[in-house]
Amino acid sequence: MKLSALKVDADKIEAGEWVGDIPEMGDLRLRVRGLQNAGYRRLQSRLIDAVPRSKKQGGRVDPDELDRITSTCLASTVLLDWAGLEDEGGAPLPYSKETATEFLTNPAFRRFRDAVLYAATVVGDAGAETEKADAGN
Structure with a gap:
């Protein structure tokens, strides 16, 4: 493995970028920050600390609580x-923080949440960009 495959682009992780070609999501494109941006880490830490002891078994946070925390962090940070998201009538659905929060926290939209997680994972992946460039040569 080349050393360049281990690198990330911290600036892109913090600023965000558009991600397309999301598996099984058609023409959907998402503008996301990287999954481990500074705001995500701070919010995640604060929300985990706030979980009541009754939902921490053996020091581990209940999986449902972890899902809630992850969804909140995705929506907030x-x-x-x-782009490319349409309502049932085929009209473009404009982005809003409220709609995004609904989609990310509603279990019925788990596929959308998974798409956001995927996109956030690839943002700033300098190693993947190097591999794509190498494949083109």
């Missing part, structure tokens, strides 16, 4: 915009 990761997802910035979208």
Whole structure:
């Protein structure tokens, strides 16, 4: 493995970028920050600390609580915009923080949440960009 495959672009993780070609999401594009941006880490830490002891078994946070925390962090610090998302009538659905929060916290929209997680994971992945460039040569 080349050393360059281990690098990340910290500036992109913090500023965010558009991600397309999300598996099984058609033309959906998401503008997201990287999953481990500074705001995400701070909010995640604060929310985990606030979990009551009754929902921490053996020092581990209940999986449902972890899902809630992850969804809150994605809505608050990761997802910035979208393109290619339509309502049932085919009209473009404009991005809003409120709609994003609904989609990310509603279990019925788990596929959307997974798409945001995927996009946030690839943002700033300098190693993946190097591999793509190498494949093109």
